[in-house]
Amino acid sequence: xxxxxxxxxxxxxxxxxxxxxxxxxxxxxxxxxxxxxxxxxxxxxxxxxxxxxxxxxxxxxxxxxxxxxxxxxxxxxxxxxxxxxxxxxxxxxxxxxxxxxxxxxxxxxxxxxxxxxxxxxxxxxxxxxxxxxxxxxxxxxxxxxxxxxxxxxxxxxxxxxxxxxxxxxxxxxxxxxxxxxxxxxxxxxxxxxxxxxxxxxxxxxxxxxxxxxxxxxxxxxxxxxxxxxxxxxxxxxxxxxxxxxxxxxxxxxxxxxxxxxxxxxxxxxxxxxxxxxxxxxxxxxxxxxxxxxxxxxxxxxxxxxxxxxxxxxxxxxxxxxxxxxxxxxxxxxxxxxxxxxxxxxxxxxxxxxxxxxxxxxxxxxxxxxxxxxxxxxxxxxxxxxxxxxxxxxxxxxxxxxxxxxxxxxxxxxxxxxxxxxxxxxxxxxxxxxxxxxxxxxxxxxxxxxxxxxxxxxxxxxxxxxxxxxxxxxxxxxxxxxxxxxxxxxxxxxxxxxxxxxxxxxxxxxxxxxxxxxxxxxxxxxxxxxxxxxxxxxxxxxxxxxxxxxxxxxxxxxxxxxxxxxxxxxxxxxxxxxxxxxxxxxxxxxxxxxxxxxxxxxxxxxxxxxxxxxxxxxxxxxxxxxxxxxxxxxxxxxxxxxxxxxxxxxxxxxxxxxxxxxxxxxxxxxxxxxxxxxxxxxxxxxxxxxxxxxxxxxxxxxxxxxxxxxxxxxxxxxxxxxxxxxxxxxxxxxxxxxxxxxxxxxxxxxxxxxxxxxxxxxxxxxxxxxxxxxxxxxxxxxxxxxxxxxxxxxx
Amino acid sequence: xxxxxxxxxxxxxxxxxxxxxxxxxxxxxxxxxxxxxxxxxxxxxxxxxxxxxxxxxxxxxxxxxxxxxxxxxxxxxxxxxxxxxxxxxxxxxxxxxxxxxxxxxxxxxxxxxxxxxxxxxxxxxxxxxxxxxxxxxxxxxxxxxxxxxxxxxxxxxxxxxxx
Numbered sequence: 042x043x044x045x046x047x048x049x050x051x052x053x054x055x056x057x058x059x060x061x062x063x064x065x066x067x068x069x070x071x072x073x074x075x076x077x078x079x080x081x082x083x084x085x086x087x088x089x090x091x092x093x094x095x096x097x098x099x100x101x102x103x104x105x106x107x108x109x110x111x112x113x114x115x116x117x118x119x120x121x122x123x124x125x126x127x128x129x130x131x132x133x134x135x136x137x138x139x140x141x142x143x144x145x146x147x148x149x150x151x152x153x154x155x156x157x158x159x160x161x162x163x164x165x166x167x168x169x170x171x172x173x174x175x176x177x178x179x180x181x182x183x184x185x186x187x188x189x190x191x192x193x194x195x196x197x198x199x200x201x202x203x204x205x206x207x208x209x210x211x212x213x214x215x216x217x218x219x220x221x222x223x224x225x226x227x228x229x230x231x232x233x234x235x236x237x238x239x240x241x242x243x244x245x246x247x248x249x250x251x252x253x254x255x256x257x258x259x260x261x262x263x264x265x266x267x268x269x270x271x272x273x274x275x276x277x278x279x280x281x282x283x284x285x286x287x288x289x290x291x292x293x294x295x296x297x298x299x300x301x302x303x304x305x306x307x308x309x310x311x312x313x314x315x316x317x318x319x320x321x322x323x324x325x326x327x328x329x330x331x332x333x334x335x336x337x338x339x340x341x342x343x344x345x346x347x348x349x350x351x352x353x354x355x356x357x358x359x360x361x362x363x364x365x366x367x368x369x370x371x372x373x374x375x376x377x378x379x380x381x382x383x384x385x386x387x388x389x390x391x392x393x394x395x396x397x398x399x400x401x402x403x404x405x406x407x408x409x410x411x412x413x414x415x416x417x418x419x420x421x422x423x424x425x426x427x428x429x430x431x432x433x434x435x436x437x438x439x440x441x442x443x444x445x446x447x448x449x450x451x452x453x454x455x456x457x458x459x460x461x462x463x464x465x466x467x468x469x470x471x472x473x474x475x476x477x478x479x480x481x482x483x484x485x486x487x488x489x490x491x492x493x494x495x496x497x498x499x500x501x502x503x504x505x506x507x508x509x510x511x512x513x514x515x516x517x518x519x520x521x522x523x524x525x526x527x528x529x530x531x532x533x534x535x536x537x538x539x540x541x542x543x544x545x546x547x548x549x550x551x552x553x554x555x556x557x558x559x560x561x562x563x564x565x566x567x568x569x570x571x572x573x574x575x576x577x578x579x580x581x582x583x584x585x586x587x588x589x590x591x592x593x594x595x596x597x598x599x600x601x602x603x604x605x606x607x608x609x610x611x612x613x614x615x616x617x618x619x620x621x622x623x624x625x626x627x628x629x630x631x632x633x634x635x636x637x638x639x640x641x642x643x644x645x646x647x648x649x650x651x652x653x654x655x656x657x658x659x660x661x662x663x664x665x666x667x668x669x670x671x672x673x674x675x676x677x678x679x680x681x682x683x684x685x686x687x688x689x690x691x692x693x694x695x696x697x698x699x700x701x702x703x704x705x706x707x708x709x710x711x712x713x714x715x716x717x718x719x720x721x722x723x724x725x726x727x728x729x730x731x732x733x734x735x736x737x738x739x740x741x742x743x744x745x746x747x748x749x750x751x752x753x754x755x756x757x758x759x760x761x762x763x764x765x766x767x768x769x770x771x772x773x774x775x776x777x778x779x780x781x782x783x784x785x786x787x788x789x790x791x792x793x794x795x796x797x798x799x800x801x802x803x804x805x806x807x808x809x810x811x812x813x814x815x816x817x818x819x820x821x822x823x824x825x826x827x828x829x830x831x832x833x834x835x
Numbered sequence: 836x837x838x839x840x841x842x843x844x845x846x847x848x849x850x851x852x853x854x855x856x857x858x859x860x861x862x863x864x865x866x867x868x869x870x871x872x873x874x875x876x877x878x879x880x881x882x883x884x885x886x887x888x889x890x891x892x893x894x895x896x897x898x899x900x901x902x903x904x905x906x907x908x909x910x911x912x913x914x915x916x917x918x919x920x921x922x923x924x925x926x927x928x929x930x931x932x933x934x935x936x937x938x939x940x941x942x943x944x945x946x947x948x949x950x951x952x953x954x955x956x957x958x959x960x961x962x963x964x965x966x967x968x969x970x971x972x973x974x975x976x977x978x979x980x981x982x983x984x985x986x987x988x989x990x991x992x993x994x995x996x997x998x
Contacts (some may be wrong), residue, residue: 051938059934059953061872061912070870225876225884225981226949251854275874275947276981308877530945530982661983719941719987726945726984753881753979761985762976 046781049719052535053554054528063273066229067305069243074231075142076105077294077304079287080156081314082131082138084750085383085746086165086178089129089158092139093820097155100185102148105298106156107290108139113261117284120189120350122181125289127261131160132180132348133383134746135314135671137286142294142302165383167746169322169345172380180348187381189350192357194365194675196433197372199326203337207328209412215325215401215811219741220318220734223758226275227311232291233301239266240292245274247281247527248567249559251503255284260292271557278731279389280315282569309814312751314389317741319344319353321397325364327405333415335424337372338402339363344379345720346387349366353387354379355502356394356559361675363398366432367494368406368424373433383746389569392726394494395792396735403491403796404811407803409468417800418451426494426685426772435676436683440774440784442711443492443685449770450689454488482697486704487805489690491796493734497713497784498681498776499665500570507664508573509563510580512541512588514657518612518642520547520582523555525565526577530627531787532720533573537581537718540780542584546609547641563662571785575715578780579663586655588659592641595648599639613638665778682776686710686789690797694805699821701737701802702765709770710789714782721786722769728790729767733759736795737814839902841842845870846914860895860904861885864911872912872950876979883978886951887911893958895977915957932998933957936991943983952978956992965996 057063094106109128117123127136139156143149166180172187180187197203217534231243246252257264274281287304295302306314322343328336343359346353357377365373391557410420426432428441499506511523517762522541528534538552556562564579593604596614600607608617615638649656665681691705708725715721740758742749750756775782795802795813805808808823838853845868852867861878864870864887876884881896887896888910915931930938933956943949952975959966959974963986966974971992972985980988 051941052943055938055943056930056947058943058949059937060932061950063946065874065947067875223981225882225945225979226874274945275943278981502913532944723941723944723983723987726986728980730981730984752879753877754879758979758981760976761857761972761989764985767984767986
């Protein structure tokens with residue numbers, strides 16, 4: 042067994058975080074730094090008649106004010122529809138109208154109050170369906186329509202042969218809410234120009250190299266004039282996957298004032314102005330044959346992407362993948378419309394369309410199983426994806442442990458034992474009731490299942506899905522990994538160090554990871570799509586192998602043995618005994634003697650302390666063998682491998698209050714190979730916390746374009762006291778292309794949770810909910826409707 | 836605005852400073868005293884990232900006016916650690932048992948909530964050295980974490996209690 046791979050090693054950055062030493066964006070203080078604040082629109086849609094900042098400009102301590110007049114000529118963002126500040130027209134309540142930089146935050150805040158903006162309110166479009174009507178006001182009039190983009194995917198013929206060949210067909214309508222990332226650290230950026238006019242941005246972005254380009258565009262600068270330094274990042278979850286106006290605004294303020302400027306959001310502002318998960322209305326029809334074989338799926342989704350386009354408009358690609366390729370479905374159609382409204386801007390949130398689509402697909406799966414009278418696990422296993430089988434969508438599935446995951450959670454379901462399948466709990470109603478042993482409103486228990494399919498080997502959303510890495514060995518045998526990838530708390534730094542330590546035969550403490558400066562690190566597309574372990578891991582592996590080749594070249598001279606006979610371990614290079622071809626850690630397996638080994642540090646020194654010497658620098662670039670989806674058909678193999686998982690939820694529903702308590706969640710995930718099982722569990726357990734919130738408590742309530750619950754008192758996250766028991770089962774399938782067999786796991790934890798809980802609620806009380814969060818009110822309403830239906834039938 | 840003359844004992848050291856009377860304890864720690872371990876997550880007492888101990892009791896420092904803490908004893912996450920850790924992971928004996936357990940059990944991901952969790956856990960264990968899991972969960976219910984799902988945080992605090 043390896044000393045590094047597969048070990049539960051603590052995160053390298055954890056001690057600094059435990060002691061308050063880590064420097065987050067909010068902790069950055071540069072000499073002369075000013076505080077920037079942003080003035081937002083007062084109306085979801087209005088003409089801006091005028092902005093008068095003259096009084097604010099006279100306030101002592103105000104150093105710069107910017108308005109739309111300071112915007113560069115170009116537009117930015119995924120849809121090229123955004124500007125740092127808004128001029129003639131505001132399109133949402135989070136539209137930035139002006140911004141101030143002042144010597145302290147109080148003065149900046151006071152200055153905002155002194156800016157007078159005159160608006161002429163206009164009729165707003167606040168609903169996706171209304172936005173598609175012929176006479177709807179246009180969010181971006183120059184586009185001529187509120188429809189931003191449409192997706193239409195199909196394989197087979199669901200409408201004709203699919204429906205005709207089905208013995209059972211189910212149909213449901215879903216309504217899915219706004220959800221916030223709710224990262225513990227709010228959005229923050231510090232912008233600073235040097236004497237050459239070059240911009241340094243201290244940022245919590247997930248896409249440092251793309252942000253360089255996007256900012257260049259937004260500011261009219263050259264990308265090479267922008268350096269991005271990533272601070273410790275206090276949670277991201279997709280929030281940092283695009284450029285948002287506060288970033289160019291900070292730069293505009295810094296340029297105008299000639300001082301570094303920090304823009305940091307309050308929590309209220311974070312709920313108001315950070316991107317959110319897009320709400321959607323979805324209809325799904327699905328069918329199966331009597332024998333339990335799936336026949337078709339047909340989905341239509343209408344997404345409200347808000348006033349500007351960000352990644353919210355691309356989530357249908359992931360919804361499409363789940364619809365078309367989770368389980369073996371011979372006929373699928375998936376259509377989606379992404380529509381502009383005057384509502385909040387929507388972006389990428391962990392899972393990226395998958396929690397939503399897994400909710401509707403797995404609800405349909407449960408209904409089909411019930412209609413067929415089949416066990417929900419048996420039905421799912423029968424239709425499960427299989428290893429080394431392409432899906433009709435073109436996904437090349439290699440390693441696949443879906444069946445194993447389903448069986449693992451089923452084995453923990455304890456079906457038929459106390460407390461499941463609608464068993465009535467006990468409740469003491471006091472002695473005044475005639476029959477206290479038969480409670481009027483019992484608590485009922487149920488169990489539910491759901492699976493998930495996720496990209497696990499990158500996701501080619503851009504033309505490149507690559508990552509670069511460099512491995513350097515210093516004179517003391519210490520190893521530096523310089524990687525393009527980004528640590529956002531998920532533990533990539535540690536996992537990548539484990540990969541390098543394994544290849545070079547050193548301890549993980551001997552590896553330092555540098556990953557936070559675009560002037561230092563090689564290119565990477567960004568930290569998204571659960572791609573870092575697989576893509577950056579493969580890049581680090583290649584760089585470490587290159588470094589090892591150089592080490593062996595010099596060690597070969599020192600040890601007077603051919604390089605192919607050398608092996609690295611314990612910080613030394615050993616000569617392998619004849620006949621033994623194993624390459625694992627040498628201790629105990631080879632005759633270890635200083636005559637037959639040399640210290641890594643000595644090799645490093647020997648390589649360059651000589652005429653014509655060289656330093657050990659290994660290079661790696663990994664771009665997976667995948668393709669962009671076809672623009673017409675949306676088919677193609679977007680990821681080099683796919684991750685699978687299944688969850689079992691056990692719930693207790695209080696039929697008096699409608700409150701759902703999750704008692705237990707069992708999660709099984711095919712992660713290829715767990716390079717660090719503790720980190721894998723952490724990803725799944727953390728994903729579950731988000732999945733539970735999606736299922737039961739989290740909804741950003743938006744009315745008339747305004748967020749009504751912009752704080753943690755009203756936007757409810759699960760706390761330590763609310764969490765159910767979580768059991769994590771790691772299924773290893775040893776992916777042929779993954780670094781040491783690993784594939785991505787970052788987003789899978791929360792993806793099937795809402796579906797598993799919804800199915801468990803149905804199992805407990807017979808209420809089928811197609812809206813999240815499944816609040817007590819909604820459950821109670823379902824119980825009442827059920828009662829009415831039963832009474833009518835009686 | 837007239838300044839307020841504030842006297843505090845912070846991490847064992849007496850501190851005297853003139854502050855704007857509108858400042859919260861969190862403002863003073865982060866901006867006047869350069870102690871940025873307590874984090875500002877919400878400014879409304881909901882998230883717990885700014886938790887410090889005031890005369891030994893856990894408080895959300897974003898909700899307290901600094902002036903109201905005059906003459907009191909403040910312990911922040913910086914004061915929990917007696918000496919800097921060695922290079923690498925968790926130098927022996929240099930972390931508080933709660934910090935070490937959080938590091939070793941995987942209770943830290945992005946780490947933004949961690950200083951608050953450390954302080955809340957220390958207060959909990961001072962008050963109740965052998966808590967049940969339920970008591971730990973309730974004791975940490977005021978500390979939001981978006982990364983870990985709390986399981987490893989709870990395990991860490993339980994193991995620190997046993998240590």
